[in-house]
Amino acid sequence: MDVPPVGPVDATRVPRYAGPATFARLPRTDEVSRVDVAVLGMPFDSGVSYRPGARFGPSHIRAASKLLRPYNPALDVHPFGTQQVADAGDIGINPFDLGEAISTIEGAMTETRASGASVLTLGGDHTIALPILRSLAKDHGKIAVLHFDAHLDTWDTYFGAPYTHGTPFRRASEEGLLDLERCMHIGIRGPLYSKQDLEDDSRLGFTVMRSDDYETDGVARAVERLRKRLENAPVYVSVDIDVLDPAHAPGTGTPEAGGLTSRELLNTLRGLVGLDVVGADVVEVAPAYDHAEITGIAAAHVAYELLSVLALNRR
Numbered sequence: 341m342d343v344p345p346v347g348p349v350d351a352t353r354v355p356r357y358a359g360p361a362t363f364a365r366l367p368r369t370d371e372v373s374r375v376d377v378a379v380l381g382m383p384f385d386s387g388v389s390y391r392p393g394a395r396f397g398p399s400h401i402r403a404a405s406k407l408l409r410p411y412n413p414a415l416d417v418h419p420f421g422t423q424q425v426a427d428a429g430d431i432g433i434n435p436f437d438l439g440e441a442i443s444t445i446e447g448a449m450t451e452t453r454a455s456g457a458s459v460l461t462l463g464g465d466h467t468i469a470l471p472i473l474r475s476l477a478k479d480h481g482k483i484a485v486l487h488f489d490a491h492l493d494t495w496d497t498y499f500g501a502p503y504t505h506g507t508p509f510r511r512a513s514e515e516g517l518l519d520l521e522r523c524m525h526i527g528i529r530g531p532l533y534s535k536q537d538l539e540d541d542s543r544l545g546f547t548v549m550r551s552d553d554y555e556t557d558g559v560a561r562a563v564e565r566l567r568k569r570l571e572n573a574p575v576y577v578s579v580d581i582d583v584l585d586p587a588h589a590p591g592t593g594t595p596e597a598g599g600l601t602s603r604e605l606l607n608t609l610r611g612l613v614g615l616d617v618v619g620a621d622v623v624e625v626a627p628a629y630d631h632a633e634i635t636g637i638a639a640a641h642v643a644y645e646l647l648s649v650l651a652l653n654r655r
């Protein structure tokens with residue numbers, strides 16, 4: 341790297357509560373000559389089945405990211421120091437036309453990646469994972485999805501509608517975008533529509549590490565299982581913030597009791613170092629139901645750990 345990357349604004353010189361409004365106070369993509377990782381906001385929630393509001397997720401996560409510091413001791417890495425991370429802003433997505441929204445998202449994803457940048461997406465509801473996977477599969481072939489969520493999101497339709505936040509991974513599987521031997525959910529819990537949901541899910545390519553499995557097996561076993569499942573494949577990491585217990589993430593649209601702690605989630609993400617992570621998202625942050633930025637802070641830290649993994653993988 342000839343020119344050193346531009347890092348965050350120095351908090352010892354410009355107070356954190358002063359601008360800029362970018363993720364972690366990083367530069368915008370148009371302020372730097374090279375971008376290794378773009379943080380891209382997708383304010384969109386027309387796919388939700390219950391509480392709306394994830395369209396305000398990107399700005400909430402950015403606001404909650406102001407306190408992040410440059411060095412991550414847990415992974416011994418400077419996530420903004422060894423790669424150029426920059427904020428690509430939000431894309432304008434049609435809230436009234438789902439078909440157009442999905443094609444806008446795929447187009448923006450492909451365009452942002454065109455110069456070789458990896459993309460970390462701030463959602464938005466979980467519908468956005470489908471067009472993101474369509475874009476990634478064009479370059480990487482079949483993708484291994486590591487999906488952190490209380491929900492399977494492999495359901496078929498709601499009100500007959502095929503594109504919703506509860507159905508992206510079923511569509512992705514049907515479209516041949518997924519490596520059916522290498523996808524995994526982490527954090528699944530709560531009531532389903534029927535037992536058949538789990539049978540369909542397995543046929544669509546997923547194995548399940550349940551939220552309850554953390555009680556008996558813990559983080560180390562989770563990391564062992566996911567590494568075995570996802571090695572030697574292009575990995576997409578999708579983090580629905582409702583994978584966390586509502587105590588750790590109240591600000592979300594379809595909360596389920598009995599979830600992961602933020603410590604369990606962050607530690608599990610640290611176990612991804614060395615896997616071929618080709619993209620990631622943090623979705624379903626709905627600030628209207630948040631308190632004291634609890635959910636925003638959790639999401640910002642999830643993004644920070646993902647950026648740390650990308651930084652280490654680049655070495």
Ligand SMILES: N=C(N)NCCCC(=O)O
Pocket residue numbers: 389390466491493505506580582593594624
């Ligand atoms: N992807 C999220 N967060 N939720 C899906 C819930 C679908 C349902 O209402 O059953």
Ligand SMILES: [Zn+2]
Pocket residue numbers: 489490491580582583594624
């Ligand atoms: Zn969910």
Ligand SMILES: [Zn+2]
Pocket residue numbers: 466489491493505580624
């Ligand atoms: Zn989800």
